[in-house]
Amino acid sequence: MTRGLTGGLKGGRGAPAVLVPGDVVRAVAAVSVVVGLARFGVIAGALFLLVLGGAFLARALALPTALDVGFGGTMLVAAWAAQLDWYLAISWLDLVVHAVATGLVAAVAHRLLVRLGAAPPVEGPPLDAPPVRRERRPRLGAGVLTAAAGTALATLWELGEWAGYTYLDSRIQVGYDDTVGDLAAGTAGAVVAGVLVARAGLRGARS
Numbered sequence: 001m002t003r004g005l006t007g008g009l010k011g012g013r014g015a016p017a018v019l020v021p022g023d024v025v026r027a028v029a030a031v032s033v034v035v036g037l038a039r040f041g042v043i044a045g046a047l048f049l050l051v052l053g054g055a056f057l058a059r060a061l062a063l064p065t066a067l068d069v070g071f072g073g074t075m076l077v078a079a080w081a082a083q084l085d086w087y088l089a090i091s092w093l094d095l096v097v098h099a100v101a102t103g104l105v106a107a108v109a110h111r112l113l114v115r116l117g118a119a120p121p122v123e124g125p126p127l128d129a130p131p132v133r134r135e136r137r138p139r140l141g142a143g144v145l146t147a148a149a150g151t152a153l154a155t156l157w158e159l160g161e162w163a164g165y166t167y168l169d170s171r172i173q174v175g176y177d178d179t180v181g182d183l184a185a186g187t188a189g190a191v192v193a194g195v196l197v198a199r200a201g202l203r204g205a206r207s
Contacts, residue, residue, distance in 0.1 A: 022068035026055045029076055040083050043169050047082070051075045054108075061111050071104040087173060094178070095185040098154070103189035103196075106150025110142060110197055119145055122197055143198035150190025158182055 029052040037045030055072040063071070078097045081087055087094045113119040122142035158179050165172040 020059075020068065021065050022055070022058060022063070022072055025069055025072035025076060026052065026059065029055050029072065032076065032079070036079075036083060043164070044079075044083050047079050051079050057112070058108060061108065061115060063108065063111060067104070067107060067111075071108055074101050074104055094173075095181055098182045098185040099189035099192075101189070102150045102154045102186035103193035105153055106146045106190040106193040107197055109149040109153065110146040113145070113149070122200060139198040143194035145194075146197045147187075147190045147194030150193055151187045154183055154186030154190065157186070 029048065033045055033048040033052055036048040051072075054075055058068045058071050074097070078101050081093060081097065087097075110119065110122075114121050120138055120141070122139055161172055161174055162179075165174045
């Protein structure tokens with residue numbers, strides 16, 4: 001088996017699947033879908049199903065262990081916090097979760113765009129690539145793209161919260177202060193993720 005640029009393990013044809021630490025998170029997410037649906041209803045079940053889908057996307061992208069576990073675990077905690085009213089009990093928890101979750105989502109979004117061929121890898125193309133394919137500052141581009149993707153996704157999430165409150169469940173916490181605070185925290189998390197992605201590319205270029 002060889003380790004690819006994404007940090008995951010790749011086996012040959014017919015090789016058995018390799019269990020990784022993130023699979024524990026995926027197992028808990030799968031159980032949460034059943035428990036959430038039975039205990040809290042269809043909306044909660046759909047939320048946990050979304051978390052499970054994201055966790056399996058992380059598996060498909062063969063993310064590094066820390067990002068895989070951190071992403072899936074944070075999404076799982078965020079979903080359970082909503083169902084158990086932790087955000088009401090702990091006033092600052094919502095902002096912290098939005099910042100951390102958005103940063104992790106931004107990093108995963110960048111990996112996905114690279115995998116789809118929609119963005120260059122943070123290390124940039126090989127030195128012997130044609131000049132037209134060479135970016136002068138690939139790390140800067142990767143950082144800006146990561147931050148922008150995270151901010152955009154944070155905005156879409158707030159739109160989803162508003163739609164959920166308006167059409168599905170009035171218990172969803174929305175409001176001007178809540179939305180602006182969440183967007184500010186999410187943007188901060190996305191910017192931090194962009195800096196970390198750029199720094200990771202710098203370390204990779206030096207190694």
